Structures are given as structure tokens and as C-alpha cells.
Amino acid sequence: MRLTLLGRTESMANFRVALKALSVAELVGNGRGCYRRLASISLRSFASYVCPSSRAIIYEEHGPPDKVTRLVELPVCDLKENEVCVKMLAAPINPSDINRIEGVYPVRPPLPAVGGYEGVGEVKALGSGAKYLSIGDWVIPSPPSFGTWQTCIVKEENAWCKVPKDVPAEYAATVSVNPSTALRMLEDFVSLKAGDVVVQNGATSMVGQCVIQLSYLRGIQTINIIRDRPDLDDVKQRLKEMGAGKVFSESELEVKNVKSLLGDLSEPILGFNCVGGNAASLVLKFLRQGGTMVTYGGMSKKPITVSTSSFIFKDLHLRGYWMQNWVNSHTSNEFKTMTDYLLRLVRDGLLKYKTETVPFQDFDAALQKALGKQGHFSKQVLMFDK
Amino acid sequence: MRLTLLGRTESMANFRVALKALSVAELVGNGRGCYRRLASISLRSFASYVCPSSRAIIYEEHGPPDKVTRLVELPVCDLKENEVCVKMLAAPINPSDINRIEGVYPVRPPLPAVGGYEGVGEVKALGSGAKYLSIGDWVIPSPPSFGTWQTCIVKEENAWCKVPKDVPAEYAATVSVNPSTALRMLEDFVSLKAGDVVVQNGATSMVGQCVIQLSYLRGIQTINIIRDRPDLDDVKQRLKEMGAGKVFSESELEVKNVKSLLGDLSEPILGFNCVGGNAASLVLKFLRQGGTMVTYGGMSKKPITVSTSSFIFKDLHLRGYWMQNWVNSHTSNEFKTMTDYLLRLVRDGLLKYKTETVPFQDFDAALQKALGKQGHFSKQVLMFDK
Numbered sequence: 001m002r003l004t005l006l007g008r009t010e011s012m013a014n015f016r017v018a019l020k021a022l023s024v025a026e027l028v029g030n031g032r033g034c035y036r037r038l039a040s041i042s043l044r045s046f047a048s049y050v051c052p053s054s055r056a057i058i059y060e061e062h063g064p065p066d067k068v069t070r071l072v073e074l075p076v077c078d079l080k081e082n083e084v085c086v087k088m089l090a091a092p093i094n095p096s097d098i099n100r101i102e103g104v105y106p107v108r109p110p111l112p113a114v115g116g117y118e119g120v121g122e123v124k125a126l127g128s129g130a131k132y133l134s135i136g137d138w139v140i141p142s143p144p145s146f147g148t149w150q151t152c153i154v155k156e157e158n159a160w161c162k163v164p165k166d167v168p169a170e171y172a173a174t175v176s177v178n179p180s181t182a183l184r185m186l187e188d189f190v191s192l193k194a195g196d197v198v199v200q201n202g203a204t205s206m207v208g209q210c211v212i213q214l215s216y217l218r219g220i221q222t223i224n225i226i227r228d229r230p231d232l233d234d235v236k237q238r239l240k241e242m243g244a245g246k247v248f249s250e251s252e253l254e255v256k257n258v259k260s261l262l263g264d265l266s267e268p269i270l271g272f273n274c275v276g277g278n279a280a281s282l283v284l285k286f287l288r289q290g291g292t293m294v295t296y297g298g299m300s301k302k303p304i305t306v307s308t309s310s311f312i313f314k315d316l317h318l319r320g321y322w323m324q325n326w327v328n329s330h331t332s333n334e335f336k337t338m339t340d341y342l343l344r345l346v347r348d349g350l351l352k353y354k355t356e357t358v359p360f361q362d363f364d365a366a367l368q369k370a371l372g373k374q375g376h377f378s379k380q381v382l383m384f385d386k
Numbered sequence: 387m388r389l390t391l392l393g394r395t396e397s398m399a400n401f402r403v404a405l406k407a408l409s410v411a412e413l414v415g416n417g418r419g420c421y422r423r424l425a426s427i428s429l430r431s432f433a434s435y436v437c438p439s440s441r442a443i444i445y446e447e448h449g450p451p452d453k454v455t456r457l458v459e460l461p462v463c464d465l466k467e468n469e470v471c472v473k474m475l476a477a478p479i480n481p482s483d484i485n486r487i488e489g490v491y492p493v494r495p496p497l498p499a500v501g502g503y504e505g506v507g508e509v510k511a512l513g514s515g516a517k518y519l520s521i522g523d524w525v526i527p528s529p530p531s532f533g534t535w536q537t538c539i540v541k542e543e544n545a546w547c548k549v550p551k552d553v554p555a556e557y558a559a560t561v562s563v564n565p566s567t568a569l570r571m572l573e574d575f576v577s578l579k580a581g582d583v584v585v586q587n588g589a590t591s592m593v594g595q596c597v598i599q600l601s602y603l604r605g606i607q608t609i610n611i612i613r614d615r616p617d618l619d620d621v622k623q624r625l626k627e628m629g630a631g632k633v634f635s636e637s638e639l640e641v642k643n644v645k646s647l648l649g650d651l652s653e654p655i656l657g658f659n660c661v662g663g664n665a666a667s668l669v670l671k672f673l674r675q676g677g678t679m680v681t682y683g684g685m686s687k688k689p690i691t692v693s694t695s696s697f698i699f700k701d702l703h704l705r706g707y708w709m710q711n712w713v714n715s716h717t718s719n720e721f722k723t724m725t726d727y728l729l730r731l732v733r734d735g736l737l738k739y740k741t742e743t744v745p746f747q748d749f750d751a752a753l754q755k756a757l758g759k760q761g762h763f764s765k766q767v768l769m770f771d772k
Binding site: 106276294295296297298303304305306307308309310311312313314315316317318319320321322325 | 492662680681682683684689690691692693694695696697698699700701702703704705706707708711
């Protein structure tokens, strides 16, 4: 990544650089309106509040994220009546963020764009028409939307959802994609009851960890499939401490009949797949007659292969889940109810997941880890200066 | 097939042979009770009606159908109070019949067994307790059940469903598996309305032909995918005369975007797959966002391969259909309502499909055709002497 630190607009010496930033700023936005408006400087004298400039990770073209992203400083701007100014506290780097930058995600912001899709911030200023939020509130984009990898965001008040402040910022920053996906997949496909069993691959992922814990709270047992790895026993132990019923590496499932490994568990009625290839086939093998497999990721980049008899005689149902679809078809109140529930579990110590917090200025290093170029790491969460 | 024509029991010269047949007969049955009972001879003098002996295609072990099936003569037997004696008129050779004999079908009768699963017969005699049927009625097994490849069947009255006599016997004989599958797949997965579009592969199969006609009657358009073949234009013409909207060979669909071939049709909401492999992928490519593909066969013996993004971003639903499951979960009245409806369409000339009728004594030749060893033929339907 080329790091382009642009000067503040008030510095005459950096005027040209600032102009360059401004021309980027003019274009940077999402479908819900630009974050920074070109007119901001000329109008500044009339505004009641001027939001500070914002340091942002932007990309002007699609490509490898470590090639096409760069840090810029977006200029100050004034606050409109219905807007709030939010200073970001934390924002994760999700696989979908990377896919958006690569240009392979089906929903992409117009270019140039600020990276990031979810995160949490603190309200620093309110437009005169703001009704619901107060200075100091913690808020997350509702629905999740583009441009969270920046220090300061100006957006309409109704684009934000207030969240409790009694959880670590890295949890509030990550609640709306992965834990929400885990919850929805447990609730929206099959009517589960205590004693039922679900099976999943990619169980160490953030969604996987949430599936284990949310299932455990419901009395639902989980069968967890993970990659073979050197620290297999440690990882198994960690997942079991979260409430995992059984944990198998893929090679441990190279048996004639995986169901012989069920022990006292019943055959799973629901399965989750975020890997594809063999790991998806293993989920299907565990499922019981009439069971459902929900695909929500494809980490192996391999397709899902299913026998004809799995459909006809085993009556398997194959579905997919995409958080964006849920968000598009539900109200902001429903979104708030869900995130409030999940963050309450976090506060009560009932929902934990591993993240690695990284200072925003170390974005480059965090991105390298998120890209998997240095092995496997926990979810990278950018932390902004307080 | 070894042809073993066993003598009638009353022929003293054939006494040993008859005994051999009897020992087979003792074992030949299905879960609903034996067709022929060992005790039949000793009790004959007390019975009010003695059913004639029956020539039957049986198999005593699983294996290649042309190796393990043989013709035997099952002995006469008396009619119990609640039974009826049905002289068979017609019975098809379905792929599932072949799979049962091969031993690869998940539901198989105990061995030895009489082949065949559906068919139509005429009531020849009634037990004293029979309430609903009359001599001369046409009946089909309800639900479809084992042992229709024989000249005469004795079974409880409630194992039969009366059907109208104003249709050709080969239609009554085949209504309960293939046309029923087509109807159920159109009715039970997606709520279709006039103007909707469905896509299917294997469109020349009996189910495929029924899908075309039943859709046409509902104002639903069909996109039909067929194998490449020398007589492509003739087959296309024939399917279009049945009501097919569009017909493509697989190679005609080797284009970048199959949806460019939709013309004025909307994207299909429902697809049917009885082939697997590439032909299944073509159905998936045609489907619209949120569409459903139902697999009911796997003629290519290749699995179904689906990309992760088809599930997540296109929200495709993959399901399976098996007539046996429907039968197990519905009443005999529901079964009768369905078959009555389909046979009314046949009578009115609104539902036609190609079959090849073959005298029962030419079973060997019909089996060879059904096994596909001599190229592709229409559905083989065994016709019994009147």
C-alpha cells in the first residue's frame, strides 16, 4: 500500500496536496450520500459545527487490497441539520471487506470508496435536527454500510444505531456481521429445540465461535469440524471451553461412516458451511434425513458437490445465508433488537470471541494478517485513537 | 434372464416343479403380506374362490436385472375375506424397478421378490368382506407397492385404488410414479402462478413431458434442456407441440450467459433436475435470485456441483423429491384425488406421453430396452393377456 498522508486544509504549504485529497473526497461516499462534500470549505463559515478532517483508508480502483488501498486525509466538513459526527472507535477487517476491494463482491460501493463495512464510534456532534442520539453515545452503522475505516464519519442520524457502552469496543464494532450471522442461521432455517444438534465446519471462525456459544445457551449441541493443524489439541480444548459438544479435524473424519462418531448425540438437523469442498461434504454426511445445510462462506474457494441420492433419498435441503439480505428485509428496530441481545450476552460474559486489536495506524500490518499472507490470525480489529 | 416356466400345481407330472415354485411363493411378498401363501393348497377346499396361478417375474438375489430375474409360475391360492383377486392389465418398467433389483435402491422388498412397483389390473374376484370394489373395476396399487410384474395378484381390498376405465391401460398403469412426480414438484415447492417460468433438464423423460403439459395448462412457461442427439429438431418439435416454451440442447447452452437466451420469458423461479452433472449446472444457471432446484433423478450418475456464491448471493434453494416420501405422508384419499385428476387430463387428451407397450411374454426384450442397452427407448410398459 502506498501511504499518502495528506496535510490539513488550513496549511498553506500543503494546499495542493489538500486539493488532491479534496478531489478524492468529492467522490468518496456510498449509496446513502457522500461522507464529505466538496462544498464543505466554502460553506464552513455558515455551519454551526465543523467536523474535523478524517484520516481514511480509501481505494480508487479494484485490485489486491495491499496494492490499491491508501491512507488519505479527508477535509473538514460542516454538519447538516439531520446529521451527526461520529468519531470511530473500532472497525474490523472482514473477508467481505477484502472481497469488496478486490471487486469480487456482488454489492460494491462506487469508486473511490472508503474501506470497511462495520464498526463502532462515539457521537461527537449533533446537527440541530438530531432527535434520538446524544453526545457520547456509542453507535454502529444501521444497517452496516461502507466507509468505517476512517477516524471520523458524518452521516444522517438515522443511519446509526445506538449500542450499549458497557462492552469492549471491539465487540460493539463486530456485532453486526459475524455474531448476527450465527444468530440468524440458528433461528431462521430450522425450528431448533434443546437437545437438537447442529454441525458446522470452519468452527474456529468468528461465526463458528458464536454458533458454539449461542447453541450452548439454547441447549443445542454442536459438532465442530476444523482444519488439521499443529495445535489441534489446544484449539479443541478452547472450543470445548466455549461449549462445543464435539470437535473433529477433517482428517479425523476420514472414516467409513462419520455417524459412528456421534456417540450419544442425535443426528444433526442443521449444518453450517463456510468452507466448501470436502469440508462441506463432511457437514452433509453428518446431517440426518431431511436436514438442512446453510452455506455462508467459501474459504477453500472450492464448490459444494452433492450426490443425487442426498437430495432424493436423504431429502437434504441446501440453502445459503447472506447477512445483507436479512438487513435489506428487516427494519432498523429489528436490527437493534438483535444487536442489543448479542451485546447483552457479551456484557454478561456469555458470548466471547477472539479478536486481535491493532492501532489504526498499523493498518498495513493488520491487512497483511487479514489477507492470510502470514498464516492464520484472529479477526483483525482496527482501534482508533481516543 | 433364465426363463423358468413352472407347471401348474394341478399337473401331477409337474409336481416337483410346482413344489419348487411353492417354496419361492412362500417367500415372495412385500411388507404388506405375502401374495401367495404356502397354506393355499391345503386350504383350497374350504375357500369360496380359488385365484388362478400367476406367472411372475421374480428375483431371488440382487444383481444385474437381466441376470437375476426369471419367470416363474406361482401356485393357485384361495381368497381371504378381505382380499381381492386382480388380473393385471399393464405394468411399466421404471428406473426405480431396475435399481431395486440391483439392490441400490434405499427401499427394497425382502428377497425373493416379484418385480415391478406400479401397474393397473382388473378385479376378477372379491372376498366376502370386500366393500368398495366390484368385479370388473380397474385398480392400481395404493400406495404403489412391490410385485406388479405378474399376471394375477391377491391382496387386501384396501391396498387398491379404483381408477377410471376410460383411459388406455398403459396410462392407468403409469400414473402413480412419473406424472404424479411432475404434478407434486409443480405444486409442493414454490407457489407458481400463470406467467411464471420453470426450467428442467431431461425434458424428454416421462416426468419431463408431464411437466411441460401440466405447466402449459397452468399458464406456466417451460425452458427445456435435452441431450444433444441426431434427431434434435424432431424432438424439439415434439416437445413444443406438447406446450414447451423453449427447448435447448446442452451444447446450445454453451454460451457466456444462458439468460441471454430467455427472450421474452422471465427468469425461472423453479427448476427440475433428473440428470446431474453439467445438465444440473445449466438448470442452476437459468434460475433467478432465490430460485429453487428440485432433484428427482440422476441419469448421468454425476453429482451436482454448486458454487458458494450461488447459495450466498443468489440465494438458491436446492431440494430433492421422492414420490415414496409423499406417499408415506399422505392418505389414500389424497393419492386417489391426485391420480383421478391426472387420468381425467389423460381422458380429455390434455396429458399424453410416449410409452412402448410390450407383451408380458416379451419381458426380456423390454428389459433390455429399459436398461438402455440398445440406445434410448420410450418407457417400456408390459401388457398382460386379456
